[in-house]
Amino acid sequence: MKNRLRELRKGRGLNQAQLADLLEISRQTIIAMEADKYDPSLPMAYRMAAYFDIPVEDLFFNPWRKTDEKER
């Protein structure tokens, strides 16, 4: 699932390990998600979105919504 995780992380001046610590997940998970190799569960997606204080769909693009498709 395409996402803005890398962009948002860099926007906060964090490296992957620091973000992983803040979200209480592994660095490998951050790497996998940024590389679009793994889709998070809904609770994890919400936790990440809450950390960045944005709606989930601003972090993970909804491939089934045409508006999201255009924004990419």
Added chain:
Amino acid sequence: MLKLSYTWRIRLYLVAGAIVTIAFGLVAGSLSRIGDEGEYFWLIFPALLVLAMGLAWFVYIWLRALDDVQKAGQVNSWYWGGCIGALVFILYLVADRAQHSEYGQGAFAMFGAQFVGFVVMWGVWKLRGMVRAE
């Protein structure tokens, strides 16, 4: 209270897991040597089951502590790795015509037990997911 990071928590679980597993192996090994063969089966078998449940509980706690990606990696590896590994060995036994040997029968019994375990777990999962349709 000291708050550990995710990485350190998982490292602690790994160390604790190694200790718990070794302890389980030592206790189970000692229990299996009590009496003559099969003499105390109905004492030893429930005791081993209780110990194994304790180990399974620890694994459950550890799995819950893992994040999504790590958990998926473990579950997928155990399922696909375990099933394919067992299948390859069963095929080897069939090709070697060793399926009627004691060795082969033990392997087939283990495969059967895995299938029974699967059916039980699937049944529990199915029952838990049953809700009245609207």
